[in-house]
Amino acid sequence: MLLRLRVSLPDRPGVLGQVARAFGVMGADILQVTVLERQSGRAVDDFTVSWSGLFEPDELRDRIAVVPGARVEAVWPTREAPGTTPDYDLLGHVAGEPDRAFVTLVDAVPDLVSADWAVAVDTTTGEAVHRSWQAPETVPAVPGLTPLRAATLSEGELHLVSVPMEGLHLVVARSQGPAFHRAELDKVTRLVGIVSVLARASVTRA
Known part of the structure; x- marks a missing residue:
């Protein structure tokens, strides 16, 4: 299934890579990242992922939260297929x-x-x-x-x-x-x- 996750994270080098690794550990394939906002030392990004559905949304939040300063603001299904126009x-x-x-x-x-x-x-x-x-x-x-x-x-x-x-x-x-x-x-x-x-x-x- 395709999911969209809105993640707020510290805007500093290496944090995005840590979040990507956390997705990988869960078996979620990142298809697209959209930067919505960068200000006051933080960024808000929307991640579109292909996901097997092995975890509940709350578990997704907990696993991304292992990255210091990162928090998942929302998880919801999407029909917007990355790679299309x-x-x-x-x-x-x-x-x-x-x-x-x-x-x-x-x-x-x-x-x-x-x-x-x-x-x-x-x-x-x-x-x-x-x-x-x-x-x-x-x-x-x-x-x-x-x-x-x-x-x-x-x-x-x-x-x-x-x-x-x-x-x-x-x-x-x-x-x-x-x-x-x-x-x-x-x-x-x-x-x-x-x-x-x-x-x-x-x-x-x-």
């Missing part, structure tokens, strides 16, 4: 069918940020105009959720990203795993911006 695939599909730009974005974006589902909501009516396949019928009410600005929000174990886009706003949700990091918010915001440009260019040509 889903961002480029998304933009290629949008460029090929720009009239379906936002539908394509909603369907694809959960896999791009290891989320569960996404919904495009009409800014005026508040109704969902398109849902990814795992999305609920209605968007859960979360205090502070607004179509006017890009933001991350959390309500209990439900974590959301909300990004405005062309009379709609995109809501991306994760219920397994940690709150969205600002690096993930930035990624979704940039994708929305590029998809919006491609969609507008199509309308202009027409």
